[in-house]
Amino acid sequence: MNVAVLAHERFPDRAKTAVGVLRYADYDVTAVLDRDRPGERVADHRPDVQDAPIVAGIDDVPEPVDxxxxxxxxxxxxxxxxxxxxxxxxxxxxxxxxxxxxxxxAEDDEFAALADDHGVSLRDxxxxxxxxxxxxxxxxxxxxDVVLTVGTDCSTGKMTTSAELVAAARxxxxxxxxxxxxQTGVLIEDWGIVVDRVPSDFVAGxxxxxxxxxxDDHDLLVVEGQGSITHPAYSAVTCSILHGAMPDALVLCHEAGREAIHGYEEFPIPPVAEVRSLYEDLAAPVADTTVAAGALNTSGLADADANQAVVEYATAIDAPATDPVRFGADELLDAVR
Structure with missing residues (x-):
């Protein structure tokens, strides 16, 4: 399927769904819409994903687009x-x-009427x-075996780490x-439940x-985590996923250099060793699990600095660690298996 991806004023750093689609989804991306970057290309910003032109609006997207x-x-x-x-x-x-x-x-009157007129689907x-x-x-x-990715914050690479782990295993x-x-995982896999819209009593379920x-159909399941147990707004969904999945192992995801919760900068991220303990202690009543490995997003660092950051992160959490995009996920897979 040929798709256009809307990412106005946010590509690439604040458009993780767009980047996830470009990296993992089985779509041919015809163009990315970002009115701040017309004339550029995806490869100018993310050379490790599917390339596409960046255009100002849908009128500039070439055919075909489905x-x-x-x-x-x-x-x-x-x-x-x-x-x-x-x-x-x-x-x-x-x-x-x-x-x-x-x-x-689909509950927007204008869009619903237009979709009906033109015979198209609105998938929420x-x-x-x-x-x-x-x-x-x-x-x-x-x-x-069930592995869950957890994080020190939102947007630290939980979905990316999950996808890289599955690819390495296969x-x-x-x-x-x-x-x-x-939502990004559901787009990529074409199934699943976006749990942050589920009533709180039913998230674990x-x-x-x-x-x-x-x-019972696979040897390894990697559950895409959400939010963070240290997040002032999104900790509830994190806890529910942890208890609902009852994982055998956890992978702790963090972004190198991030010291505070994004968008809530008055809340510092605790030392990663403390975050590790928080997850293990929270899981303990329902699952005897440990942080078996760490995934560090080093996309903002040079190669030499990235290597050193990974070493320091592994030491801090007392577990093997790597950047699964930059260095591959084999080390994570060895640890969780």
């Missing part, structure tokens, strides 16, 4: 009204629209299933599957459902 993907996930998941003309024109061009926002496009990826239930505490019963002939719990659905 769908538009909302490639940004702003705090709170709201719809930016400045995107409306591009979404409207995409629908009028016959494009489906895939959105991971909390704002449901955050809309939860109607038949969710509380957890039964049975995720540990699956045959597969390269070794291990039957591995990604368990998507966020939703994760348990995903683990049990795939757990």
């Amino acid at each position: 769908a538009m993907v909302i490639g940004v996930a702003p705090i709170g998941g709201d719809f930016d009204e400045s995107w409306r003309p591009d979404v409207r024109e995409a629908i009028e061009r016959g494009c489906d629209v895939l959105s991971g926002l909390h704002y449901f496009l 990826l955050r809309r939860p299933p109607a038949d969710l239930s509380v957890a039964d505490g049975r995720a540990r019963e699956v045959d597969a 390269e070794r002939g291990i039957d591995a599957a990604l368990i998507p719990t966020g 939703a994760v348990e459902r995903l683990v049990r659905e795939r757990g």
Whole structure:
């Protein structure tokens, strides 16, 4: 499928969904929309992902294009009204629209009417299933080993690490599957539940459902983590995923140089050794698990500095560590297996 990815004023650093689609999704990206960078290319900023032109708006996207993907996930998941003309024109061009926002496009009167007129689909990826239930505490019963990525903050590489772990496992002939719990993972895998839209009583149950659905069909499940237990706004979903997945091992994700919670800079990130202990202690009532490895996002560092940062991170968390994008995920896979 040929898609256009909307990432206005946020590409690439604050458009993790767009970057995830470019790196992992089975889509041909025709163009990325960012009105701040028209005339540039994805490769100018992210040479390690699928390349595409960056254009100012949907009118500049060449044919063929089958769908538009909302490639940004702003705090709170709201719809930016400045995107409306591009979404409207995409629908009028016959494009489906895939959105991971909390704002449901299918409940927008204008978009719903246009989609009906033009015979296209509005896919609100955050809309939860109607038949969710509380957890039964049975995720540990699956045959597969279950690994969960956790973080010191949001946007520290949990989805990326999960995808890289699964890819590394498959390269070794291990039957591995990604368990998507966020909008980017659901876009990439075309299944899953975006758990931060699920009522709080049912989040652990939703994760348990995903683990049990795939757990007897694979040897390794890697559950995509969300938020952080130290985050002042998003810790609840993190705890629910941890308890619902009942993981055998954790991978702690961090961004090199980040010292405070993004968007909540008055809240410093605790020392990573303390964060490790917090996760292990929180999991203990339902799962005897440890932080088996660490994933460090070193994208902002030069090669020599990245190597040193990984060594220091591994020492701090007392576990093997690497940057899975820069150096590969084999070391992480060895640790969690």
